[in-house]
Amino acid sequence: MTSSGLRARIDVPGRLAADVEAGPGEVLAVIGPNGAGKTTLLTALAGLVEMSGSVEVGGRSWTHPPLPVRERRVGWVVQGQALFPHLSARENVAFGLRARGARRGEAADRAQAWLDRLGVGALAGRRPGALSGGQAQRVTIARALVTEPDLLLLDEPFSGLDVGVAATLRIELAKHLADFAGVTLMVTHDALDALTLAQRVVVLDDGRVAQTGTPSDVAAHPRTDHVARLVGLNVLSGPDGFTAFRPQDVTVSTARPEGSARLRWRGRVGGLTPHGDAVRVQVDTREAAGTDLLADVTPEAAAELRLAPGVEVWLTVKATAVRAYGGDRAGSHDGP
Amino acid sequence: MTRGLGRPPLLLLVPAGIGLTLLLVPLVSLLVVTPWARLPQLVASEEVLDALRLTGLASLSTVVLCLLIGTPLAWVLARVEFRGRSLARALVTVPLVLPPVVAGVALVSALGRSGVVGSVLRDATGVVIPYTTPAVVIAHTFVAMPFYVLSVEGALRASGERYDAVAATLGASRWTTFRRVTLPLAMPGVVAGAVLAWARSLGEFGATVTFAGNYQGITQTMPSLIYQTLQNDRETAQTLSIILLGVSVAVLALLRNRWLSAGAGTAGAGR
CATH class of the missing domain: 2.40.50.100 (RNA polymerase II/Efflux pump adaptor protein, barrel-sandwich hybrid domain)
Structure with a gap:
């Protein structure tokens, strides 16, 4: 696929007015205080909130004409647990493949392969209620990546995890993101996430882009109180x-x-x-x-x-x- | 029980005792005065068998109708934003508080021989609804569906749109999402609502008698038969009541073991 990354101009009245660009394979960290519009940015890209402006991913417009959520090729890793509680880990990961028309056996095989890659293959038959926070988050990441999305949206992927678990997962996620051809946007509260995983940082403040730059540049020259506090x-x-x-x-x-x-x-x-x-x-x-x-x-x-x-x-x-x-x-x- | 909090106050204990007594005394009395010896002979009588059959048919049809039309209605009320949604939600609850006789009169006004819809239907197709078995099912569904819809809508709102959104990002259509995510997550509410609707249908009397009459084998359900028998033969009415009581308690107990507790457990694990 000839991918030209992400080009978005998003306006959600009263909540967010931001331009965001990223090249193919690039990981963009989105940081900012609560209420700055970070989650709004992700949900707008996914098509879950009303917005004006334009979104272009991989050379294809998602807004002209507007594409419904299910036709946008996004992988979404939501804050906290969003695994379907009534499905096993494997069924959760296979869900997106099945919904896009894959046959049951093929979907299960590919789901299992991704669970194996994330080190939770042995837990494929368990329901989310029987998984630890870290295991569940691995399953969620597998579920987002298995459909080979053009745009990966991670909303605080390590929040609520034990420090040690988060550290291990961060290292592994970095590996998978390096192989990932699409664009990744990662909302985070943690300066470490931005420094270790992202090539570029977008700082949101009060619904606007306050600063963009490489993680080291933003950390050395903060332009918002929030980033100053973070670093x-x-x-x-x-x-x-x-x-x-x-x-x-x-x-x-x-x-x-x-x-x-x-x-x-x-x-x-x-x-x-x-x-x-x-x-x-x-x-x-x-x-x-x-x-x-x-x-x-x-x-x-x-x-x-x-x-x-x-x-x-x-x-x-x-x-x-x-x-x-x-x-x-x-x-x-x-x-x- | 937490110890060390002191004795429960009499101001609460006494009313609680009165409440329990009020609920128990009539049921115990019924058990005491029932001429148990006549039970087998009564159950075998054609009149009772007809009424039992009709009660079973009507209550099961009611549950099926609730599942088929009540579930979509609950989904629309919980998930689709439209003008007048809160009004629609309020209207759904009206039959809950409506006296059953009034519900019967309303059904006659709508579907009766010369009713608003009934007369059109009769002129167009020759179909007449009142005093038929379908009329019984319609009356039962009218009074029972609110219980079902409220229960399912509550479950749909509790499970939230979050999972719907996740399913959409995974490429699922709304129908697929409903079938594979929304409905399974709302299953405890569906089961509880079905049981409520079924129980309401089992005891339905007022609307049915008003709209469908009381004809043996066609519209006479157990409650109608009991009421009719009570006029001249109290002992038989008591025995019939025991049968109905037994049936409802047995089914509830069965569902409680099989479904309600298991369903509640699944819902809890999902949180």
Whole structure:
């Protein structure tokens, strides 16, 4: 098949207005806070919500004329369990083949082969209720891939799984995605997913695309609070673009420090959490900086400064530790 | 039972006892006064056999009709958005609260010899519905279908459209989805609704007598026969009641073991 990937311009009034493009075989991570429109993007591509705009997959338009859901070649891995509870794992995977006209025996054979590839072949006869979360998710992935879709939609594929299970599955999924010829869109809350599985990241914020780029570029130069939080960076947006600095470069003091007023903020301690060997202090500096800031201090310093929620502190950062970028702004922060 | 919460309060225990008594005393009385010795002879009488046969036929036909037209109706109410859907849903429940006699009168007005639909039907085809066995089935279906539709619609809504959406992304048509996903998932509701409809049909009296009359072998079901017998022979009426009670309890018990608990178990595992 001559595939030219995905080209979509999606407008779901009040929820999402986004342009998304991806080449064949490319894995696109979609990240953003709750309510940013991530799931809406996937359901719109699948044809499950009313939208205007256009979707083109593999050189074929899905919107002009509009294709019903069942004629779009999508594989859909939904958040949580969406396996048919009354069918066995094998019947679940065979369902899409049967619905598209494959004979019973052939469908069962191909389903079994995919279950084997995902390491759950021995569980083919079990119903979803008798599978663990990780096993069920493997079956769901097999069910999505067995129909050889042009567009694979993964909605938080590892959410609700134990950390270890998620880690193993992530590695395996990466293998299968490398063999997959179609386009993959993966909604995730986890920076690790984006960094390990995706070639490109689309950051959604408030129903708009706030940023696109390679995972490392987005992680180094976040343009939204959400991504800044995900990668653990302090990011301030100003008229000239963004400035970013790491929590470990922030100094915390209880007395007003000397130095440039531009890199000095007053605020109240919101919370303290252990972070590696350090204590990560979240400071409510919304008045001074427009957003909360993070600072890493040693446990000794935290005790000495008597840091506790509500305590008033000053934060400073050296100019040499600050990176500035994104002077063009790219219209990225102009929300609706 | 959680211990250590203290004694159940009398304010709840006393009314509960009264409620239980109210439900049990009539049934126990019926068992006590029934002339059991006459039972075999009565069951073998032609009148009773006719009524039993007709009751069985009518209640089974009612269940089949509910399955054939009630299931699609429940699906449309649960899955298709259209203007007046909430009105349609409300109308479906009307026969639930309608006094059966009123239901009978309404059926006469519609399908009676000179009714709105009945007169047209008679002029066109010569078919007359009232006072026939089909009239019994129609009356039973009219009063029993709401129970079925509500139960199935509830099950369809509970299983949600999520699985329908998944099936669609897998390439399934709506009919395939209905057949292979929606209906199997709603099966506990279908079984429960069928049992409810069947039980309602078994005891149906008012609408049937009003619309279909009380003719032995044609429209006389067990409840009609019991009512007729009670006028001049109370003992026989009591014995007949025991038969009907026995039949319904036996079938319910059978279904409970075979279907209801198993069905509920499947639904639970699906969550």
